[in-house]
Amino acid sequence: MSAPLPLPDRPLAEHLASLRAEVARARETRGPALAFDVATIDDRLADHGLDGAGLHEVAAATASLNDDAAATLFAAGIAARFASKRGLTILWALSKFDLYAPCLEQVGLGPDRILYAQGTKDAQVLAMAEDGLRDGSLACVIAEVKAADMTATRRLQLAASDGKTPILLYRRHRTRERCPLDTLSAAMTRWRIGCAESARLPHPGIGRPRWSVELVRQRAGNPFTLELEACDEQGRLALPAAAADRTTARRRAVAQAA
Template identity: 45%
Template sequence: MRDHAVNPVIAELRERIERLEGGTIQSRAVLPFGVPAIDGHLPGGGLVLGALHEVAGGGNGAIDGAAAASFAAGIAARTKGKVLWCMTRADLFAPALAQVGLPPGRVIYVEAGDEKALLSCIEEGLRHGGLGAVVGELARLSMTASRRLQLAAEGSGTIGIAIRRWRRQAEASDFGQPTASATRWRVSVLPSTPLPVPGVGRARWLLELIRARAGESADFEVEACDAKGRIALPSDVADGSPQKEIGRRFATA
C-alpha cells in the first residue's frame, strides 16, 4: 500500500482540474469508506455521489469478478433507498449480496437483452433520482456512453457503478480505454485472514485505485465487505506486518 504525503504541487494541480471541471469535485456529497488510508486518496474524502464509478475484477476470472461484484454491492448497501441492478446475464447470486448488506428487498433487478438496452436502463435509472444507487454489468463502456451516464448521475445525485464483465478475455483490453468515470477500481482476491483455530477467516482483497479524477492512484490490502458493506484494513497490514508482503507476492503469482 502506498502512503503519499500531501504534495503542494499535486494539491495545486487538483485545484486547477477542479476549476476546469466546474469546481464540482469537492462541492458534491461523498460516500466515505470509513478507512482513512483510502478516503485520503479520494478528493472530498470518499466516493463522489452523483457520479459514475468503474469496478473490475483482477486476472483470476470468475473469482475476482465475484469480488468486484461484492465490492460494488458493499458500496450500494451503504446508500439509502432502492438499488437498481442491471445485467444481461441472470447469474447474480442474491445471497452473496445479502451477506454484504444488500438484502433482496432493496434490489430491483433488470435483465436486458443486449448492452445497448442495458445502457439505456442504467441511464434511465440514474436520471430517475429516487434510487440509492444504480449498478450495471458491462463488457464495453465507450467515452460517449460513460459521459451520458456521468451526466445523468450528476443531474440526479445518484451514484452509478459500472461493473466491467467480459464474456471473453479479448474484451478485457477495453477496460484500459479512457472513460468519464470519476474513479476506476480493480479487485483481486488474496488469502483470507488467518485464524487461531482451523477454519476460513474473513476474505481479503487487493484493492487498486487505478484512476481518481483530481486524485492519485494507489493500492490497498483490505478485508472484504462485512454485513454492513464496510471494508477494513487488516490489523497486520495496518501495523506494517510482513504478512502484507506475503499477500502481495501471492497476488503477483
C-alpha cells in the same frame, strides 16, 4: 379565437408534487459523497469518498470466477452503504442474471433493497441505467456491461450528475485477457478488484476474505493499491488487523512528536 387550455386534474397535480417531494428527500438523505470510513482509503481520495452524483467503474483483476465474485461484492457493498437509509433502493441492470442473492445479503444488500432490470444487450442495459439515474429517487445504480465507450460513459456521468445519483459500472467481461479499464472513460474513479490470501488463524479454518483493491484512476488524485478485508454485513471494508495496528501506532507517534 383559441380554445381555453384545460385545467389540470388536481389529484394528479398533487400526486406529481408528492413524487417530486419524495425525490428531493431521497437526494438530501443520500448526501454528496460516501466515505469508506477507512482513513487509509478516504485520505487518498480527492473527495474523501465516492462522489454521490458520479460514475464509478469496477473490474475484476483477472477473468477468474473468484475475482469476478470479489468485484461483484465490492460493488454490492458500496451500493448497500449508499442505500443504508431506510426506504432507499438500488437498480441493478444487467444482461445475464447470475447473481447469488445470499452473498449479496451477506454484504448488506438484501432483496428488499434491489430492483432488477434485465436487457438482452449492452445498449439496453445502459439505457435502463441512464433512465434510473435521471429519475433521481434511487440510492444507487449498478450496471453490468461487456463494453462502454467514451460516449456511453459521458452520458452516464451526465445522467448521474443530473439525477444526483451514483452509478457503479461493472466492466465485467474481458477480451483476450485485456483489462476493460484500459479503454478511455469519463468515470470519476476506476477500481480493479482481486482476491488475496486470507488471514491465517491459530486454529483450522478460513479467516475473513481479503481483496486486492486497486484504484486505477481518479479525477484530481493519484492511484493506489491496498490489501483490505472484504465487505462485512454492512458493506464495509477494513484494514487487516496488523496494518490497522501499524496505522494507529504511527498516528500516536506523530501526535506525541507534535
